[in-house]
Amino acid sequence: MSRERIVSGEIISPEEESFILSLRPKKLNEYIGQRKLKEKLRVSVEAARQRGEACEHTLFYGPPGLGKTTLAHIVANEMDSSLVATSGPSLSRTGDLMGILTNLKEGDVLFIDEIHRLSPTIEEFIYPAMEDFKVDFVVDKGAFAKVINIPLKRFTLIGATTRAGLLSPPLRDRFGLYHHIDFYPPEELKEIIVRSASLLEVKIDAESALEIARRSRGTPRVANRLLRRVRDFVQVKGDGVINMELARKALDAEGIDSIGLDHLDRKFLKVIIEYYKGGPVGIEALGATLSEELDTLVDMVEPYLLKIGFLQRTKRGRMVSQDAVSHLGLKIDGSDQQSLFE
Ligand code: ADE
DSSP states (O other): OOGGGGTSOOOHHHHHHHHHHHOOOOOOGGGGHHHHHHHHHHHHHHHHHHHHHOOOOOESSSSSSSSSSHHHHHHHHTTTTTHHHHHHHHGGHHHHHHHHHHHHOOTOOOETTTTOOHHHHHHHHHHHHHHEEEEEEEEEEEGGEEEEEEEEOOOOOEEEOOOOGGSSSHHTTTTTTTEEOOOOOOOHHHHHHHHHOOOOOOOOOHHHHHHHHSTTTOOHHHHHHHHHHHHHHHHSSSSSSHHHHHHHHHHHTTTTTTTTTOOHHHHHHIIIIISSSSOOOOHHHHHHHTTTOHHIIIIIIIIHHHHHTTTETTEEOOOOOHHHHTTTOOOOOTTTTTGGGG
């Protein structure tokens, strides 16, 4: 259910994937925001180019939808090389990975999304590939087993993960560069929305772009998704031009409030406030009360609430802030705990 939240940073459908692809910046100078990160990437790409080498293995970590995949493609484009994309969960057999690795050309980028979900066998297999650009392939079994050492071209592994802490230390240590991608401020999201609107040939004024930005919970993928919904709305209910009134109406109709919280965010906060008197409460208890998977809460609900200071993670559990209580127009007194479940 929550996978289909309009404010989710995850890609919702293959159709949406192609929409996102059409808006994706291809070079660093088209990429809006993350200024420090862009500078660091520019230096490492330029240095590698000057030396005629592949870039160092790079790890991007941060919540979904902030541009990890886009940046991997940009690195490949800037290096004039090709990118092969795969993901931790889809790499189950060493044979498959072997095929991918041996087909990489000098300087190519191998992008592994959700790299924290690699199986231990694949992880072991990838260490010598990262470190020494070779793979050890075992042929035959038992007494006849032999290890064949296959050299690889010098490639760049770019890994993406939602939380760097999820990676095993040996894998983490094999990356030369680590880049944290943080939520975007509304001003930058506004620029992204204006850029996307122009690519989609839909008219929008600066004020409405900022309104959509404020409701995009710091996430470009959400911003582009909301823009698309607003575009449909103004086409049907207006004259095809996005203005403040229609933008607000469209987003209100989607259940997204003035700061981008949706039904699940509000329910999450409301449970802590009304049922657990503001916290602290353990995430397991919250998952059980909300009937939601812990990963959904930890990866897709909490990061933005933490970012805007509505939630605190303490040793004793999660606590809401007074700002969150005021935003929802609630009180912490425990007297109306039942209201949630009526
Ligand atoms: N589309 C998605 N993310 C973007 C970004 N950071 N800059 C420009 N366009 C984008």
